[in-house]
Amino acid sequence: MKIAVPKEIKNHEYRVALTPTGARELTGRGHTVSVQTGAGEGAGFQDGDYQLAGATIEPNVDALWQNAELILKVKEPQPEEVARLTPEHTLFTYLHLAAEKSLTQGLMESGATCIAYETITDAKGGLPLLAPMSTVAGRMAVQAGAHSLEKAQGGSGVLLPGVPGVAPGSVTVIGGGVVGENAARMALGLGADVTILDKSIARLEVLDDRYQGRIKTVYSTADALDHAVRTADMIVGAVLIPGAATPKLITRAMLADMKQGSVLVDVAIDQGGCFETSKPTTHAEPTYIVDGIVHYCVANMPGAVARTSTLGLTNATLPFVLALADKGWQKALADDAHFLPGLNVHSGKVTYRAVAEAFGLESVDPASIVK
Numbered sequence: 001m002k003i004a005v006p007k008e009i010k011n012h013e014y015r016v017a018l019t020p021t022g023a024r025e026l027t028g029r030g031h032t033v034s035v036q037t038g039a040g041e042g043a044g045f046q047d048g049d050y051q052l053a054g055a056t057i058e059p060n061v062d063a064l065w066q067n068a069e070l071i072l073k074v075k076e077p078q079p080e081e082v083a084r085l086t087p088e089h090t091l092f093t094y095l096h097l098a099a100e101k102s103l104t105q106g107l108m109e110s111g112a113t114c115i116a117y118e119t120i121t122d123a124k125g126g127l128p129l130l131a132p133m134s135t136v137a138g139r140m141a142v143q144a145g146a147h148s149l150e151k152a153q154g155g156s157g158v159l160l161p162g163v164p165g166v167a168p169g170s171v172t173v174i175g176g177g178v179v180g181e182n183a184a185r186m187a188l189g190l191g192a193d194v195t196i197l198d199k200s201i202a203r204l205e206v207l208d209d210r211y212q213g214r215i216k217t218v219y220s221t222a223d224a225l226d227h228a229v230r231t232a233d234m235i236v237g238a239v240l241i242p243g244a245a246t247p248k249l250i251t252r253a254m255l256a257d258m259k260q261g262s263v264l265v266d267v268a269i270d271q272g273g274c275f276e277t278s279k280p281t282t283h284a285e286p287t288y289i290v291d292g293i294v295h296y297c298v299a300n301m302p303g304a305v306a307r308t309s310t311l312g313l314t315n316a317t318l319p320f321v322l323a324l325a326d327k328g329w330q331k332a333l334a335d336d337a338h339f340l341p342g343l344n345v346h347s348g349k350v351t352y353r354a355v356a357e358a359f360g361l362e363s364v365d366p367a368s369i370v371k
């Protein structure tokens with residue numbers, strides 16, 4: 001299989017989809033790996049490291065895409081990358097299509113086979129290719145939010161741990177999954193007063209047991225959200241309905257009940273965000289203010305800590321990359337019921353139901369395509 005690894009071009013995205021370690025695994029099985037010049041630099045991997053692993057370094061981005069069968073990326077393709085896709089390509093990357101109609105249309109028009117990291121499942125009901133980056137983003141959310149609380153950033157001037165004689169700041173996390181738990185752990189470590197809201201009682205039980213009351217757990221209702229906006233200094237949005245657009249849980253009207261200078265960190269922004277006033281931001285300009293409330297909505301948070309993130313991400317993706325390379329996408333997906341839901345778009349059709357529903361499109365069962 002001819003495999004290409006482009007350099008990521010999203011704003012301040014420094015991750016790379018394959019490490020030299022992964023390249024060695026692939027070339028050792030007889031596959032051809034072509035890596036765009038400098039693709040690994042942001043994550044601390046030099047071109048020479050890939051060459052030692054048997055890969056070729058390709059300076060010409062047109063040639064890189066034209067000669068590839070399987071394209072490995074990190075972030076959803078940007079418009080100039082969508083334009084390079086053809087029906088001969090299999091693309092394996094984060095897609096987050098339910099939040100982006102134009103990207104969905106572009107991928108459909110390309111005719112390519114597009115497999116998303118974030119909709120692959122595991123036997124425990126988890127999302128194993130989203131989880132490592134959710135861990136990173138959850139851990140970063142509180143440091144981003146704490147910085148945003150500083151006066152110079154438009155924040156209220158609250159120091160999350162407080163000081164002796166002054167109460168700590170209050171952090172509410174909506175959605176107690178991987179992002180939410182990791183954000184809550186960081187906030188707890190800083191000494192903040194931490195509450196997690198979730199709709200899953202089973203998940204709240206796990207968190208209650210794990211943190212023994214040091215993190216408060218609350219069933220997520222309209223009343224609980226009203227209480228959160230009135231009391232929190234920071235709210236972290238960490239809700240996910242897999243593959244679907246995120247529900248808007250905090251409306252613009254509710255911002256009026258928040259303390260001025262409080263902070264909303266919408267980690268779920270890549271699926272559309274859970275606050276009505278959220279819009280995607282970049283690492284170059286991560287925050288903006290609406291009605292006195294600071295919003296942080298960076299859609300590729302892990303890109304800022306590219307070394308750790310690349311290692312964490314590629315540990316999880318490599319077995320799937322090897323299966324795609326060894327078997328081809330059809331057999332790799334047919335053989336693995338947890339890999340199959342990764343297929344989002346094939347030959348002009350949407351094959352993931354929640355994405356199709358988000359845009360009123362027809363969806364095709366992926367099982368009918370791979371058999």
Ligand SMILES: NC(=O)C1=CN([C@@H]2O[C@H](COP(=O)(O)OP(=O)(O)OC[C@H]3O[C@@H](n4cnc5c(N)ncnc54)[C@H](O)[C@@H]3O)[C@@H](O)[C@H]2O)C=CC1
Pocket residue numbers: 118127130131133134135137174175176177178179180197198199200203220238239240241247266267268269270271298299300301302
């Ligand atoms: N901005 C970024 O750079 C990154 C964003 N993410 C995003 O973060 C989001 C969360 O991901 P994970 O934590 O991995 O998902 P997860 O599936 O582990 O957790 C989601 C949680 O939300 C809960 N939930 C669903 N509906 C709810 C509601 N109405 N109210 C309260 N809780 C509700 C679920 O019960 C679940 O516990 C996803 O959209 C993911 O794509 C992940 C990594 C990086």
Ligand SMILES: CC(=O)C(=O)O
Pocket residue numbers: 075094130133134270299300301302303
């Ligand atoms: C999950 C995701 O969107 C990211 O890691 O950038």
Ligand SMILES: [Mg+2]
Pocket residue numbers: 076096100270299
């Ligand atoms: Mg996006």
